[in-house]
Amino acid sequence: xxxxxxxxEALRLQEGESSSLNCSYTVSGLxxxxxxxxxxxxxxxxxxxLYSAGEEKEKERLKATLTKKxxxxxxTAPKPEDSATYLCAVQAGQYGNxxxxxxxxxxxxxx
Amino acid sequence: GAVVSQHPSxxxxxxxxxxxxxxxxxxxxxxxxxxxxxxPKQSLMLMATSxxxxxxxxxxxxxxxxxxxxxxxxxLSTLTVTSxxxxxxxxxxxxxxxxxxxxxxxFGNGTRLTVT
Numbered sequence: 001x002x003x004x005x006x007x008x009e010a011l012r013l014q015e016g017e018s019s020s021l022n023c024s025y026t027v028s029g030l031x032x033x034x035x036x037x038x039x040x041x042x043x044x045x046x047x048x049x050l051y052s053a054g055e056e057k058e059k060e061r062l063k064a065t066l067t068k069k070x071x072x073x074x075x076t077a078p079k080p081e082d083s084a085t086y087l088c089a090v091q092a093g094q095y096g097n098x099x100x101x102x103x104x105x106x107x108x109x110x111x
Numbered sequence: 112g113a114v115v116s117q118h119p120s121x122x123x124x125x126x127x128x129x130x131x132x133x134x135x136x137x138x139x140x141x142x143x144x145x146x147x148x149x150x151p152k153q154s155l156m157l158m159a160t161s162x163x164x165x166x167x168x169x170x171x172x173x174x175x176x177x178x179x180x181x182x183x184x185x186x187l188s189t190l191t192v193t194s195x196x197x198x199x200x201x202x203x204x205x206x207x208x209x210x211x212x213x214x215x216x217x218f219g220n221g222t223r224l225t226v227t
Contacts, residue, residue: 031213043117043204043218044155051213087154091213098145099216101154 002027002092006102013109016077021105023088024070031096033071035064036087038104044087047073078109114138117205117219124195124226132190132222134205140185141207145216146178149202158203161188195226 007022025033032051036044048057050066057064061082063074073086085106089099114137124130134144142163147155159180160168167180177199179191192199202223206216 032215034215036218041202041221041223043115043206043220046215046217049215089155097143097212098157098160100157103154 002090002100004088004090004100004102006086006088006105008105009103010106011108013075013078013107015079015109015111018074018076018078020075021073021086021107022070023073023102025088025090026069027090027092027100029093029096031091031093033066034089034091034099035062035071035073036089038085038087047086075107078107080109080111083107083109115205115207115217115219117222119222120220121223122225124224126196126226127194129191129193130195130224132192132203132205132224134188134190134207134219136186136207139207139209141188141209142185144182144188144205144207146180146188146190147204147206147218149204149221155204158190161205192224195224197226200224200226 003026005024034049035047038044048064053068055066061076065072085104087104089101091099116135116137118133144161146158148158149155157170158173161180161182163182169175182188202221204221206218208214
């Protein structure tokens with residue numbers, strides 16, 4: 001069974017304090033790993049897709065990386081507006097069509 | 112960019128009544144849409160895959176007679192919660208892809224259902 005585990009469950013940072021969120025996964029035949037941001041009461045907002053080990057994607061203060069077992073979302077010099085829940089999801093299997101989500105990391109950035 | 116619109120954003124209903132939630136793809140056609148459910152402080156759980164012109168595929172443990180899904184066009188899928196009970200209170204979110212089968216899902220803003 002495909003599994004996705006995110007850590008830590010919650011993270012508090014001071015503005016400007018860089019850190020990383022982890023997403024470890026066990027799947028059969030990874031087709032894609034996805035990072036989303038979710039604000040309270042809203043649907044998830046797409047951030048990145050990673051398809052193969054070694055791949056990296058960057059957007060503003062965020063950088064996502066992928067290995068064969070895990071993915072990291074690095075946040076550089078975060079700002080209060082980066083506060084949100086960050087979700088990791090995987091799509092697996094030759095004909096797999098659905099995403100399996102991790103429980104998420106709640107990020108709070110204080111000014 | 113791709114936009115998925117969901118309506119209503121919140122609804123309160125009495126126990127025993129039915130509630131319909133609409134999910135529309137505004138600037139693209141979606142042959143497949145996905146319905147997720149999210150409990151407070153928990154992650155998204157896939158309920159069912161909605162297929163245009165055919166029956167939905169339900170995940171294990173999801174009652175298909177309780178959660179009726181209709182995907183009548185390439186831009187509209189509906190989820191009807193029938194005979195709602197307080198335990199059905201949750202956040203329901205729909206999603207769709209604009210491209211290939213391993214392209215990202217784009218999500219609506221969700222519907223908060225409260226059953227009293």
